[in-house]
Ligand SMILES: CC(C)(COP(=O)(O)OP(=O)(O)OC[C@H]1O[C@@H](n2cnc3c(N)ncnc32)[C@H](O)[C@@H]1OP(=O)(O)O)[C@@H](O)C(=O)NCCC(=O)NCCS
């Protein structure tokens with residue numbers, strides 16, 4: 001998928017949220033700098049602008065260099081923090097007051113960050129931390145704390161998050 005297809009898919013996914021559309025457009029331009037080193041140097045002033053506008057003023061931390069699939073939906077656009085090692089699949093939804101990141105291990109090092117599959121729907125006020133994988137088409141209930149991997153087609157909720165339902169119908173993953 002090329003740069004313009006990403007922008008088109010995000011635009012479509014965020015059609016109910018003008019703020020989501022703006023954030024994703026700004027992110028995709030910044031994320032374009034990961035494609036070649038030269039773009040990083042040429043667009044460095046833009047990366048500074050992106051960081052100041054989106055992090056400081058919008059209170060959204062989507063690092064410019066994360067791997068994020070197409071059609072990423074940002075609902076409400078407040079208080080979202082992602083570690084720069086997070087990987088997000090296609091057509092996921094992220095809501096406000098959500099953190100996806102690493103944790104300190106007993107030996108003092110930092111863990112990897114979660115890898116999120118396709119069509120994952122993350123409820124508001126959620127923390128997903130550690131070296132874990134969230135399978136395709138998982139739904140995470142609002143207020144959940146997820147510290148363990150979640151198999152595909154599962155609804156989890158709570159602190160700690162536990163499966164509350166298994167989805168019978170899986171959508172076809174692009
Ligand atoms: C997880 C979720 C998708 C489940 O929806 P559902 O399938 O309709 O589930 P139900 O309401 O039938 O609840 C099933 C059980 O899970 C519990 N449960 C549901 N959501 C929960 C949550 N977020 N945290 C803890 N428990 C939850 C219910 O209390 C119920 O428990 P019980 O069987 O002991 O009575 C939904 O509750 C949710 O949290 N969606 C997030 C949406 C969101 O973020 N909205 C904010 C918009 S800004």
Ligand SMILES: CC(=O)OC[C@H](N)C(=O)O
Nearest residue numbers: 016075076094095096124
């Ligand atoms: C706060 C609220 O109910 O928002 C609804 C929105 N469609 C969402 O799922 O995030």
